[in-house]
Amino acid sequence: MPVFVNTLVHLLLTLLFPPLLIGVINRTKAFFAGRTGAPLLQPYYDMIRLWRKGSVFSRTTTWVFQAGPLVTLAATLAAALLMPLGNHPSPLAFNGDMILFAYLFGLGRFFTVAAALDTGSSFEGMGGAREATFSCLAEPALFFALVVLARISSSLSLSGMLNNFPLTVWFGFGAALLLMVGALFIILLAENCRIPFDDPNTHLELTMIHEVMVLDHSGPGLAAVLYGASLKLFLLGALFVHITVPFRSGNVILDWLAFAGSMVLLAVVIGTVESTMARLKLTRVPQLLISASILSAFAMLLVLRQTP
Amino acid sequence: MNTFADQLLVLVFLLNFIVLGTSRIGIAIRVVAVQGMALGLIPSIIHDFSLHLLLISAGMIAVKGVLIPWLLTRAVSAVGIKREERPFLGYVPIMLIGAVATALAFIFAEQLPLAPQHKELLFVPAAIATLMTGLLILVSRKKAISQVTGYLILENGIFIFGLLLTEAMPVMVEAGALLDLLVGIFVMGIIINQISQEFSSIDTSRLSSLKE
Numbered sequence: 001m002p003v004f005v006n007t008l009v010h011l012l013l014t015l016l017f018p019p020l021l022i023g024v025i026n027r028t029k030a031f032f033a034g035r036t037g038a039p040l041l042q043p044y045y046d047m048i049r050l051w052r053k054g055s056v057f058s059r060t061t062t063w064v065f066q067a068g069p070l071v072t073l074a075a076t077l078a079a080a081l082l083m084p085l086g087n088h089p090s091p092l093a094f095n096g097d098m099i100l101f102a103y104l105f106g107l108g109r110f111f112t113v114a115a116a117l118d119t120g121s122s123f124e125g126m127g128g129a130r131e132a133t134f135s136c137l138a139e140p141a142l143f144f145a146l147v148v149l150a151r152i153s154s155s156l157s158l159s160g161m162l163n164n165f166p167l168t169v170w171f172g173f174g175a176a177l178l179l180m181v182g183a184l185f186i187i188l189l190a191e192n193c194r195i196p197f198d199d200p201n202t203h204l205e206l207t208m209i210h211e212v213m214v215l216d217h218s219g220p221g222l223a224a225v226l227y228g229a230s231l232k233l234f235l236l237g238a239l240f241v242h243i244t245v246p247f248r249s250g251n252v253i254l255d256w257l258a259f260a261g262s263m264v265l266l267a268v269v270i271g272t273v274e275s276t277m278a279r280l281k282l283t284r285v286p287q288l289l290i291s292a293s294i295l296s297a298f299a300m301l302l303v304l305r306q307t308p
Numbered sequence: 309m310n311t312f313a314d315q316l317l318v319l320v321f322l323l324n325f326i327v328l329g330t331s332r333i334g335i336a337i338r339v340v341a342v343q344g345m346a347l348g349l350i351p352s353i354i355h356d357f358s359l360h361l362l363l364i365s366a367g368m369i370a371v372k373g374v375l376i377p378w379l380l381t382r383a384v385s386a387v388g389i390k391r392e393e394r395p396f397l398g399y400v401p402i403m404l405i406g407a408v409a410t411a412l413a414f415i416f417a418e419q420l421p422l423a424p425q426h427k428e429l430l431f432v433p434a435a436i437a438t439l440m441t442g443l444l445i446l447v448s449r450k451k452a453i454s455q456v457t458g459y460l461i462l463e464n465g466i467f468i469f470g471l472l473l474t475e476a477m478p479v480m481v482e483a484g485a486l487l488d489l490l491v492g493i494f495v496m497g498i499i500i501n502q503i504s505q506e507f508s509s510i511d512t513s514r515l516s517s518l519k520e
Contacts, residue, residue, distance in 0.1 A: 175318040287329060287400050294325060294407045301414055302318065 028271025068115025344372025
Protein backbone atom coordinates (compact mmCIF):
# COMPACT_ATOMS: atom_id res chain seq x y z
CA MET A 1 0.00 0.00 0.00
CA PRO A 2 1.37 3.43 -0.81
CA VAL A 3 2.54 5.70 1.94
CA PHE A 4 -0.30 8.19 1.69
CA VAL A 5 -2.92 5.52 2.38
CA ASN A 6 -1.12 4.61 5.61
CA THR A 7 -0.87 8.27 6.53
CA LEU A 8 -4.59 8.59 5.85
CA VAL A 9 -5.36 5.61 8.08
CA HIS A 10 -3.09 7.13 10.74
CA LEU A 11 -4.93 10.45 10.64
CA LEU A 12 -8.38 8.84 10.60
CA LEU A 13 -7.50 6.62 13.54
CA THR A 14 -6.09 9.57 15.46
CA LEU A 15 -9.19 11.66 14.86
CA LEU A 16 -11.92 9.07 15.29
CA PHE A 17 -10.64 6.31 17.54
CA PRO A 18 -9.81 7.97 20.92
CA PRO A 19 -13.33 8.53 22.34
CA LEU A 20 -14.08 4.85 21.71
CA LEU A 21 -11.39 3.97 24.28
CA ILE A 22 -13.25 5.99 26.92
CA GLY A 23 -16.44 4.21 25.88
CA VAL A 24 -14.78 0.80 26.29
CA ILE A 25 -13.36 1.76 29.69
CA ASN A 26 -16.77 2.92 30.91
CA ARG A 27 -18.43 -0.20 29.55
CA THR A 28 -15.88 -2.41 31.35
CA LYS A 29 -16.50 -0.56 34.59
CA ALA A 30 -20.25 -0.96 34.09
CA PHE A 31 -19.76 -4.69 33.52
CA PHE A 32 -17.84 -5.03 36.79
CA ALA A 33 -20.51 -3.06 38.62
CA GLY A 34 -23.22 -5.31 37.19
CA ARG A 35 -24.82 -2.55 35.13
CA THR A 36 -25.55 -2.50 31.41
CA GLY A 37 -23.70 0.76 31.02
CA ALA A 38 -23.80 3.52 28.45
CA PRO A 39 -23.47 2.65 24.74
CA LEU A 40 -19.90 2.33 23.47
CA LEU A 41 -20.36 5.44 21.34
CA GLN A 42 -21.63 7.58 24.22
CA PRO A 43 -18.45 9.72 24.42
CA TYR A 44 -18.99 10.72 20.76
CA TYR A 45 -22.60 11.73 21.45
CA ASP A 46 -21.47 13.72 24.49
CA MET A 47 -18.87 15.59 22.51
CA ILE A 48 -21.25 16.36 19.65
CA ARG A 49 -23.86 17.59 22.13
CA LEU A 50 -21.30 19.83 23.86
CA TRP A 51 -20.08 21.12 20.52
CA ARG A 52 -23.59 22.36 19.64
CA LYS A 53 -23.99 24.23 22.91
CA GLY A 54 -22.93 27.77 23.64
CA SER A 55 -20.14 28.73 26.02
CA VAL A 56 -20.31 30.72 29.22
CA PHE A 57 -17.22 32.63 30.22
CA SER A 58 -16.77 34.14 33.62
CA ARG A 59 -16.11 37.89 33.60
CA THR A 60 -12.94 37.42 35.64
CA THR A 61 -11.28 35.30 32.96
CA THR A 62 -9.07 36.53 30.15
CA TRP A 63 -8.02 35.14 26.78
CA VAL A 64 -5.81 32.60 28.59
CA PHE A 65 -8.90 30.76 29.79
CA GLN A 66 -10.34 30.54 26.29
CA ALA A 67 -7.00 29.57 24.75
CA GLY A 68 -6.45 26.79 27.30
CA PRO A 69 -8.52 23.99 25.71
CA LEU A 70 -7.56 24.98 22.18
CA VAL A 71 -3.80 25.05 22.77
CA THR A 72 -3.99 21.81 24.71
CA LEU A 73 -5.91 20.09 21.92
CA ALA A 74 -3.60 21.52 19.23
CA ALA A 75 -0.48 20.39 21.10
CA THR A 76 -1.92 16.90 21.59
CA LEU A 77 -2.85 16.67 17.90
CA ALA A 78 0.68 17.72 16.96
CA ALA A 79 2.03 15.00 19.25
CA ALA A 80 -0.26 12.54 17.44
CA LEU A 81 1.68 13.21 14.24
CA LEU A 82 4.90 12.03 15.93
CA MET A 83 3.62 8.76 17.40
CA PRO A 84 3.80 5.77 15.04
CA LEU A 85 0.60 3.70 14.96
CA GLY A 86 0.27 0.14 13.80
CA ASN A 87 3.41 -1.05 12.05
CA HIS A 88 3.98 2.21 10.20
CA PRO A 89 6.23 5.18 10.71
CA SER A 90 4.53 8.34 11.86
CA PRO A 91 3.78 11.07 9.28
CA LEU A 92 6.43 13.22 10.96
CA ALA A 93 9.63 11.56 12.14
CA PHE A 94 13.04 13.02 12.83
CA ASN A 95 15.88 12.47 15.26
CA GLY A 96 14.91 13.58 18.75
CA ASP A 97 11.17 13.76 18.09
CA MET A 98 10.62 11.85 21.34
CA ILE A 99 11.59 14.98 23.29
CA LEU A 100 9.16 17.09 21.26
CA PHE A 101 6.51 14.42 21.89
CA ALA A 102 7.01 14.61 25.66
CA TYR A 103 7.07 18.39 25.76
CA LEU A 104 4.05 18.90 23.52
CA PHE A 105 2.16 17.24 26.35
CA GLY A 106 4.02 19.59 28.68
CA LEU A 107 2.81 22.59 26.68
CA GLY A 108 -0.75 21.32 26.75
CA ARG A 109 -0.53 20.77 30.48
CA PHE A 110 0.90 24.25 31.01
CA PHE A 111 -2.06 25.83 29.26
CA THR A 112 -4.58 23.67 31.11
CA VAL A 113 -3.01 24.75 34.40
CA ALA A 114 -2.79 28.40 33.26
CA ALA A 115 -6.48 28.36 32.26
CA ALA A 116 -7.36 26.88 35.65
CA LEU A 117 -5.40 29.61 37.44
CA ASP A 118 -6.98 32.24 35.23
CA THR A 119 -10.42 31.58 36.69
CA GLY A 120 -9.16 32.84 40.04
CA SER A 121 -10.91 30.01 41.84
CA SER A 122 -8.88 28.66 44.74
CA PHE A 123 -10.36 25.24 44.08
CA GLU A 124 -9.00 25.16 40.54
CA GLY A 125 -5.67 26.60 41.65
CA MET A 126 -5.33 23.68 44.03
CA GLY A 127 -5.98 21.26 41.17
CA GLY A 128 -3.43 23.07 39.04
CA ALA A 129 -0.80 22.79 41.78
CA ARG A 130 -1.42 19.06 42.09
CA GLU A 131 -1.32 18.48 38.35
CA ALA A 132 1.99 20.35 38.08
CA THR A 133 3.53 18.46 41.01
CA PHE A 134 2.49 15.03 39.85
CA SER A 135 3.47 15.58 36.24
CA CYS A 136 6.95 16.73 37.20
CA LEU A 137 7.32 13.51 39.20
CA ALA A 138 6.10 11.44 36.24
CA GLU A 139 8.39 13.10 33.72
CA PRO A 140 11.68 11.45 34.76
CA ALA A 141 10.02 8.04 34.52
CA LEU A 142 8.93 8.73 30.93
CA PHE A 143 12.36 9.98 29.93
CA PHE A 144 14.24 7.08 31.48
CA ALA A 145 11.89 4.77 29.57
CA LEU A 146 12.59 6.64 26.34
CA VAL A 147 16.34 6.33 26.97
CA VAL A 148 15.89 2.58 27.39
CA LEU A 149 14.04 2.38 24.06
CA ALA A 150 16.61 4.56 22.33
CA ARG A 151 19.43 2.39 23.62
CA ILE A 152 17.75 -0.87 22.61
CA SER A 153 16.84 0.26 19.11
CA SER A 154 19.81 2.63 18.68
CA SER A 155 17.44 5.15 17.16
CA LEU A 156 16.48 8.60 18.37
CA SER A 157 13.06 8.87 16.79
CA LEU A 158 9.84 7.35 18.04
CA SER A 159 9.18 5.63 14.71
CA GLY A 160 12.60 4.02 14.72
CA MET A 161 12.22 2.93 18.34
CA LEU A 162 8.80 1.41 18.14
CA ASN A 163 8.43 0.07 14.63
CA ASN A 164 11.36 -2.33 14.73
CA PHE A 165 10.36 -3.97 17.92
CA PRO A 166 10.54 -7.72 17.33
CA LEU A 167 9.78 -10.35 19.91
CA THR A 168 13.49 -11.18 20.17
CA VAL A 169 14.09 -7.90 22.02
CA TRP A 170 12.01 -9.33 24.82
CA PHE A 171 14.32 -12.32 25.09
CA GLY A 172 17.42 -10.17 25.17
CA PHE A 173 16.24 -7.48 27.56
CA GLY A 174 13.34 -9.21 29.32
CA ALA A 175 13.92 -8.00 32.86
CA ALA A 176 14.69 -4.41 31.89
CA LEU A 177 11.69 -4.24 29.57
CA LEU A 178 9.39 -5.68 32.20
CA LEU A 179 10.45 -2.98 34.67
CA MET A 180 9.99 -0.33 32.02
CA VAL A 181 6.53 -1.60 31.06
CA GLY A 182 5.52 -1.42 34.72
CA ALA A 183 6.76 2.16 34.91
CA LEU A 184 5.01 3.08 31.66
CA PHE A 185 1.72 1.67 32.87
CA ILE A 186 1.94 3.79 36.02
CA ILE A 187 2.70 6.84 33.86
CA LEU A 188 -0.19 5.97 31.55
CA LEU A 189 -2.61 5.92 34.48
CA ALA A 190 -1.14 9.01 36.16
CA GLU A 191 -0.92 11.19 33.04
CA ASN A 192 -4.47 10.38 32.04
CA CYS A 193 -5.81 10.90 35.53
CA ARG A 194 -7.24 7.43 35.90
CA ILE A 195 -7.70 5.48 39.12
CA PRO A 196 -5.58 4.95 41.31
CA PHE A 197 -4.32 8.53 40.82
CA ASP A 198 -7.46 10.42 40.10
CA ASP A 199 -11.08 9.46 39.60
CA PRO A 200 -12.48 10.80 36.33
CA ASN A 201 -16.04 10.35 37.61
CA THR A 202 -16.00 12.40 40.77
CA HIS A 203 -16.84 16.04 40.45
CA LEU A 204 -17.39 17.15 44.01
CA GLU A 205 -14.41 16.03 45.96
CA LEU A 206 -11.44 17.85 47.35
CA THR A 207 -8.99 15.21 46.24
CA MET A 208 -9.50 15.35 42.50
CA ILE A 209 -6.83 16.63 40.16
CA HIS A 210 -7.64 16.92 36.50
CA GLU A 211 -11.42 17.27 36.71
CA VAL A 212 -11.16 20.18 39.08
CA MET A 213 -9.11 22.18 36.59
CA VAL A 214 -11.70 21.98 33.84
CA LEU A 215 -14.79 22.72 35.95
CA ASP A 216 -15.31 26.17 34.44
CA HIS A 217 -15.15 25.12 30.81
CA SER A 218 -18.41 24.70 28.97
CA GLY A 219 -19.74 23.95 25.50
CA PRO A 220 -17.16 23.53 22.71
CA GLY A 221 -14.32 24.29 25.15
CA LEU A 222 -15.32 21.36 27.36
CA ALA A 223 -15.71 19.17 24.27
CA ALA A 224 -12.13 20.07 23.29
CA VAL A 225 -10.93 19.23 26.80
CA LEU A 226 -12.68 15.83 26.77
CA TYR A 227 -11.49 15.01 23.28
CA GLY A 228 -7.93 16.10 24.11
CA ALA A 229 -7.93 13.89 27.20
CA SER A 230 -9.08 10.84 25.21
CA LEU A 231 -6.48 11.58 22.53
CA LYS A 232 -3.76 11.72 25.16
CA LEU A 233 -4.90 8.35 26.50
CA PHE A 234 -4.81 7.02 22.95
CA LEU A 235 -1.26 8.26 22.29
CA LEU A 236 0.32 7.11 25.54
CA GLY A 237 -1.63 3.87 25.16
CA ALA A 238 -0.14 3.44 21.68
CA LEU A 239 3.36 3.83 23.15
CA PHE A 240 2.52 1.18 25.74
CA VAL A 241 0.92 -1.20 23.24
CA HIS A 242 3.86 -1.01 20.84
CA ILE A 243 6.13 -2.42 23.53
CA THR A 244 3.81 -4.92 25.16
CA VAL A 245 2.43 -6.39 21.92
CA PRO A 246 5.48 -7.01 19.73
CA PHE A 247 3.36 -8.40 16.93
CA ARG A 248 4.47 -7.38 13.44
CA SER A 249 3.10 -9.58 10.66
CA GLY A 250 4.14 -7.51 7.66
CA ASN A 251 0.62 -7.70 6.26
CA VAL A 252 -0.65 -4.10 6.28
CA ILE A 253 -4.30 -4.72 7.05
CA LEU A 254 -3.51 -7.34 9.68
CA ASP A 255 -1.11 -4.94 11.40
CA TRP A 256 -3.68 -2.17 11.57
CA LEU A 257 -6.30 -4.57 12.91
CA ALA A 258 -3.86 -5.94 15.50
CA PHE A 259 -3.08 -2.42 16.62
CA ALA A 260 -6.73 -1.40 16.97
CA GLY A 261 -7.52 -4.68 18.74
CA SER A 262 -4.70 -4.29 21.25
CA MET A 263 -5.77 -0.70 21.96
CA VAL A 264 -9.28 -1.92 22.80
CA LEU A 265 -7.72 -4.63 24.96
CA LEU A 266 -5.67 -1.97 26.77
CA ALA A 267 -8.88 -0.02 27.43
CA VAL A 268 -10.42 -3.17 28.92
CA VAL A 269 -7.33 -3.61 31.13
CA ILE A 270 -7.54 0.00 32.32
CA GLY A 271 -11.26 -0.47 33.01
CA THR A 272 -10.47 -3.61 35.02
CA VAL A 273 -7.81 -1.79 37.05
CA GLU A 274 -10.29 0.98 37.74
CA SER A 275 -13.00 -1.40 38.86
CA THR A 276 -10.78 -3.47 41.12
CA MET A 277 -8.66 -0.77 42.76
CA ALA A 278 -9.52 2.05 45.08
CA ARG A 279 -8.01 5.43 44.57
CA LEU A 280 -4.82 6.11 46.47
CA LYS A 281 -4.61 8.55 49.29
CA LEU A 282 -3.26 11.78 47.86
CA THR A 283 -0.09 11.59 49.94
CA ARG A 284 0.68 8.15 48.50
CA VAL A 285 0.54 9.34 44.89
CA PRO A 286 4.05 10.91 44.83
CA GLN A 287 5.40 7.71 46.33
CA LEU A 288 3.97 5.60 43.51
CA LEU A 289 5.21 8.04 40.88
CA ILE A 290 8.69 8.03 42.38
CA SER A 291 8.62 4.23 42.38
CA ALA A 292 7.80 4.42 38.67
CA SER A 293 10.82 6.68 38.15
CA ILE A 294 13.01 4.30 40.12
CA LEU A 295 11.72 1.34 38.10
CA SER A 296 12.51 2.91 34.78
CA ALA A 297 15.83 4.34 36.02
CA PHE A 298 16.78 0.83 37.08
CA ALA A 299 15.68 -0.51 33.68
CA MET A 300 17.99 2.07 32.14
CA LEU A 301 20.88 0.95 34.36
CA LEU A 302 20.35 -2.65 33.28
CA VAL A 303 20.16 -1.79 29.60
CA LEU A 304 23.21 0.45 29.74
CA ARG A 305 25.27 -2.40 31.19
CA GLN A 306 24.26 -4.74 28.39
CA THR A 307 25.68 -4.10 24.95
CA PRO A 308 22.88 -4.04 22.38
CA MET B 309 21.82 -20.39 32.93
CA ASN B 310 23.47 -17.17 34.05
CA THR B 311 20.83 -15.04 32.35
CA PHE B 312 18.13 -16.69 34.42
CA ALA B 313 20.16 -16.02 37.57
CA ASP B 314 20.39 -12.40 36.45
CA GLN B 315 16.59 -12.19 36.17
CA LEU B 316 16.30 -13.55 39.71
CA LEU B 317 18.76 -10.90 40.87
CA VAL B 318 16.67 -8.20 39.19
CA LEU B 319 13.77 -9.55 41.22
CA VAL B 320 15.94 -9.21 44.33
CA PHE B 321 16.61 -5.55 43.48
CA LEU B 322 12.89 -4.93 43.05
CA LEU B 323 12.05 -6.61 46.35
CA ASN B 324 14.60 -4.30 48.02
CA PHE B 325 12.62 -1.31 46.81
CA ILE B 326 9.33 -2.81 47.93
CA VAL B 327 10.66 -3.27 51.47
CA LEU B 328 11.99 0.28 51.45
CA GLY B 329 8.65 1.65 50.29
CA THR B 330 6.14 -0.31 52.33
CA SER B 331 4.86 0.64 55.73
CA ARG B 332 3.14 -2.67 56.39
CA ILE B 333 5.29 -5.00 58.41
CA GLY B 334 3.45 -8.10 57.19
CA ILE B 335 4.28 -7.26 53.58
CA ALA B 336 7.92 -6.55 54.47
CA ILE B 337 8.25 -9.98 56.09
CA ARG B 338 6.68 -11.76 53.12
CA VAL B 339 8.85 -9.85 50.67
CA VAL B 340 11.98 -10.80 52.58
CA ALA B 341 10.79 -14.42 52.51
CA VAL B 342 10.37 -14.29 48.71
CA GLN B 343 13.80 -12.69 48.43
CA GLY B 344 15.33 -15.48 50.50
CA MET B 345 13.66 -18.12 48.32
CA ALA B 346 14.81 -16.44 45.10
CA LEU B 347 18.36 -16.39 46.43
CA GLY B 348 18.03 -19.99 47.54
CA LEU B 349 17.31 -21.02 43.95
CA ILE B 350 20.39 -19.33 42.54
CA PRO B 351 23.18 -21.67 43.75
CA SER B 352 21.65 -24.69 42.03
CA ILE B 353 21.13 -22.68 38.85
CA ILE B 354 24.53 -21.15 38.32
CA HIS B 355 26.70 -24.18 39.01
CA ASP B 356 26.56 -27.77 37.84
CA PHE B 357 24.35 -30.05 39.83
CA SER B 358 25.78 -31.50 43.03
CA LEU B 359 24.41 -32.74 46.33
CA HIS B 360 26.24 -30.03 48.23
CA LEU B 361 24.54 -27.25 46.23
CA LEU B 362 21.17 -28.95 46.53
CA LEU B 363 21.58 -29.00 50.30
CA ILE B 364 22.48 -25.30 50.37
CA SER B 365 19.44 -24.45 48.22
CA ALA B 366 17.05 -26.57 50.25
CA GLY B 367 18.43 -25.19 53.50
CA MET B 368 18.15 -21.59 52.31
CA ILE B 369 14.57 -22.00 51.12
CA ALA B 370 13.47 -23.85 54.25
CA VAL B 371 15.09 -21.43 56.70
CA LYS B 372 14.72 -18.07 54.94
CA GLY B 373 11.56 -18.76 53.03
CA VAL B 374 9.53 -20.65 55.60
CA LEU B 375 10.96 -20.88 59.10
CA ILE B 376 12.10 -17.31 59.75
CA PRO B 377 9.01 -15.68 58.19
CA TRP B 378 6.85 -17.98 60.31
CA LEU B 379 8.73 -16.96 63.48
CA LEU B 380 8.48 -13.28 62.59
CA THR B 381 4.79 -13.46 61.69
CA ARG B 382 4.15 -15.09 65.05
CA ALA B 383 6.08 -12.34 66.81
CA VAL B 384 4.11 -9.68 64.93
CA SER B 385 0.75 -11.18 65.77
CA ALA B 386 1.81 -11.58 69.42
CA VAL B 387 2.81 -7.91 69.62
CA GLY B 388 -0.22 -6.82 67.63
CA ILE B 389 1.22 -4.16 65.35
CA LYS B 390 0.66 -3.93 61.62
CA ARG B 391 2.43 -0.82 60.44
CA GLU B 392 5.60 1.12 60.92
CA GLU B 393 3.82 4.38 61.67
CA ARG B 394 6.53 6.98 61.87
CA PRO B 395 9.99 5.94 60.70
CA PHE B 396 12.97 8.22 61.31
CA LEU B 397 13.08 8.95 57.60
CA GLY B 398 9.98 9.08 55.37
CA TYR B 399 9.24 6.43 52.75
CA VAL B 400 9.84 8.64 49.72
CA PRO B 401 13.27 9.95 50.82
CA ILE B 402 14.37 6.47 51.83
CA MET B 403 13.35 5.07 48.44
CA LEU B 404 15.30 7.81 46.69
CA ILE B 405 18.35 7.12 48.85
CA GLY B 406 17.91 3.43 48.04
CA ALA B 407 17.84 4.24 44.31
CA VAL B 408 21.01 6.32 44.62
CA ALA B 409 22.67 3.54 46.62
CA THR B 410 21.72 1.04 43.91
CA ALA B 411 23.19 3.24 41.20
CA LEU B 412 26.36 3.68 43.28
CA ALA B 413 26.51 -0.09 43.76
CA PHE B 414 26.66 -0.51 39.98
CA ILE B 415 29.41 2.10 39.69
CA PHE B 416 31.37 0.61 42.58
CA ALA B 417 31.08 -2.89 41.14
CA GLU B 418 32.64 -1.62 37.91
CA GLN B 419 35.70 -0.44 39.86
CA LEU B 420 36.29 -3.70 41.72
CA PRO B 421 39.02 -6.03 40.44
CA LEU B 422 36.71 -9.01 39.83
CA ALA B 423 37.41 -12.28 38.11
CA PRO B 424 36.64 -11.88 34.40
CA GLN B 425 33.80 -14.44 34.49
CA HIS B 426 32.01 -12.39 37.17
CA LYS B 427 32.47 -9.04 35.48
CA GLU B 428 29.34 -9.16 33.33
CA LEU B 429 27.00 -10.57 35.96
CA LEU B 430 24.74 -8.74 38.34
CA PHE B 431 25.98 -10.53 41.46
CA VAL B 432 28.32 -7.88 42.85
CA PRO B 433 26.05 -4.86 42.29
CA ALA B 434 23.12 -6.86 43.66
CA ALA B 435 25.11 -7.81 46.75
CA ILE B 436 26.20 -4.23 47.47
CA ALA B 437 22.75 -2.79 46.79
CA THR B 438 21.09 -5.37 49.04
CA LEU B 439 23.60 -4.71 51.81
CA MET B 440 22.90 -0.97 51.54
CA THR B 441 19.14 -1.58 51.58
CA GLY B 442 19.44 -3.64 54.75
CA LEU B 443 21.56 -0.95 56.33
CA LEU B 444 19.08 1.78 55.36
CA ILE B 445 16.19 -0.15 56.88
CA LEU B 446 18.15 -0.86 60.05
CA VAL B 447 18.92 2.81 60.63
CA SER B 448 15.66 4.36 59.45
CA ARG B 449 12.97 2.24 61.12
CA LYS B 450 11.88 2.57 64.71
CA LYS B 451 10.04 -0.68 65.32
CA ALA B 452 12.25 -3.52 66.42
CA ILE B 453 10.48 -5.93 64.08
CA SER B 454 11.21 -3.77 61.02
CA GLN B 455 14.83 -3.67 62.07
CA VAL B 456 14.84 -7.46 62.07
CA THR B 457 13.72 -7.43 58.43
CA GLY B 458 16.55 -5.00 57.71
CA TYR B 459 18.98 -7.40 59.33
CA LEU B 460 17.64 -10.24 57.18
CA ILE B 461 18.10 -8.22 54.02
CA LEU B 462 21.64 -7.40 55.09
CA GLU B 463 22.30 -11.10 55.49
CA ASN B 464 20.81 -11.74 52.02
CA GLY B 465 23.32 -9.27 50.60
CA ILE B 466 26.19 -11.14 52.23
CA PHE B 467 24.80 -14.38 50.84
CA ILE B 468 24.80 -12.96 47.28
CA PHE B 469 28.50 -12.18 47.69
CA GLY B 470 29.01 -15.72 48.92
CA LEU B 471 27.28 -17.09 45.81
CA LEU B 472 30.34 -16.28 43.75
CA LEU B 473 32.25 -18.70 45.98
CA THR B 474 29.67 -21.46 46.48
CA GLU B 475 31.91 -23.97 44.73
CA ALA B 476 34.61 -23.32 47.30
CA MET B 477 32.36 -22.88 50.31
CA PRO B 478 31.98 -26.01 52.42
CA VAL B 479 28.44 -26.95 53.35
CA MET B 480 29.32 -26.73 57.04
CA VAL B 481 30.11 -23.02 56.75
CA GLU B 482 26.84 -22.41 54.97
CA ALA B 483 24.89 -24.45 57.48
CA GLY B 484 26.62 -22.61 60.32
CA ALA B 485 25.67 -19.23 58.87
CA LEU B 486 22.04 -20.32 58.47
CA LEU B 487 21.94 -21.69 62.00
CA ASP B 488 23.40 -18.46 63.37
CA LEU B 489 20.79 -16.51 61.52
CA LEU B 490 17.97 -18.71 62.77
CA VAL B 491 19.11 -18.45 66.36
CA GLY B 492 19.55 -14.70 65.92
CA ILE B 493 16.00 -14.29 64.68
CA PHE B 494 14.72 -16.56 67.42
CA VAL B 495 16.42 -14.45 70.09
CA MET B 496 15.19 -11.26 68.46
CA GLY B 497 11.62 -12.60 68.48
CA ILE B 498 11.89 -13.26 72.21
CA ILE B 499 13.45 -9.86 72.83
CA ILE B 500 10.71 -8.12 70.86
CA ASN B 501 8.11 -9.82 73.01
CA GLN B 502 9.99 -8.78 76.13
CA ILE B 503 10.28 -5.19 74.94
CA SER B 504 6.59 -5.00 74.17
CA GLN B 505 5.70 -6.41 77.59
CA GLU B 506 8.04 -4.07 79.47
CA PHE B 507 7.45 -0.89 77.52
CA SER B 508 4.00 -1.57 76.00
CA SER B 509 5.51 -0.63 72.65
CA ILE B 510 8.30 -1.99 70.46
CA ASP B 511 9.43 1.45 69.39
CA THR B 512 13.19 1.27 69.90
CA SER B 513 13.54 5.04 70.11
CA ARG B 514 11.73 4.87 73.45
CA LEU B 515 14.14 2.41 74.97
CA SER B 516 16.38 5.25 76.09
CA SER B 517 13.72 6.78 78.32
CA LEU B 518 14.15 5.83 81.95
CA LYS B 519 11.68 3.72 83.81
CA GLU B 520 11.36 2.71 87.42
